Amino acid sequence: MIVNHEEFRAYVVSRGAALLRVANQLTGNPCDAEDLLQAALAKTYLAWDRIKDPSSLDSYVRRAMVNINISWWRRRKIEEYPSDELPDVVVQYDHRHRYDELEQALDRLPLRQRTAIVLRYYEDMSEPEIARTLGISVGTVKSSVSRGMAKLRGDLVVRAAAGEHVN
Known part of the structure; x- marks a missing residue:
């Protein structure tokens, strides 16, 4: 595997903020979004030499984020349980x-x-x-x-x- 580290770094610097916004919308949580983007970028880094078309990089990362998020969602345990009483909420x-x-x-x-x-x-x-x-x-x-x-x-x-x- 031969990865041009500078090309990858330049891509992350230029597209990172936009990709993080997508990750945030997918997860609904800024911390989870950062983890999701990091995992997707790690997958992208490993596949960097196989991605021939630079214009498809965003699509590759977005697809990786969607797949990873679905995998995480499937593994998540139920943390909330239904209740007969609703708490009073002040909004x-x-x-x-x-x-x-x-x-x-x-x-x-x-x-x-x-x-x-x-x-x-x-x-x-x-x-x-x-x-x-x-x-x-x-x-x-x-x-x-x-x-x-x-x-x-x-x-x-x-x-x-x-x-x-x-x-």
């Missing part, structure tokens, strides 16, 4: 946290819907690009994005109706 709203509310709503989506929305609207990928990246059909991408967006809209409307401030 204070600060207008600066609209972005946080959107991220929380994204976190509540099923994995495929969240992934498709992140790739479509955060990474500005086309539906065929998403389909290739995730290994699914374009129709599945369209329905995943559509259903996910409907759930996001519904989530924000329900939260607003419950008295939480959502702008």
Whole structure:
């Protein structure tokens, strides 16, 4: 394995922030996002000499992140258990946290819907690009994005109706 360390380093420096945003959207947790990106970059480093087209690097890393995240999700143990009683929750709203509310709503989506929305609207990928990246059909991408967006809209409307401030 012959890896040009400077090329790899330059790639990570130039694309790291954008890839970290994708990882954060996939995991919903900044610490997990850093771990996910690091694991995906490690896989990319090992495959560096086999990746012939530099324009496909982002796709390779994103696909690695999706696969790793799915593997981690499958291994995760249930840490929360249902309860008959809901605790009283005091929610204070600060207008600066609209972005946080959107991220929380994204976190509540099923994995495929969240992934498709992140790739479509955060990474500005086309539906065929998403389909290739995730290994699914374009129709599945369209329905995943559509259903996910409907759930996001519904989530924000329900939260607003419950008295939480959502702008």
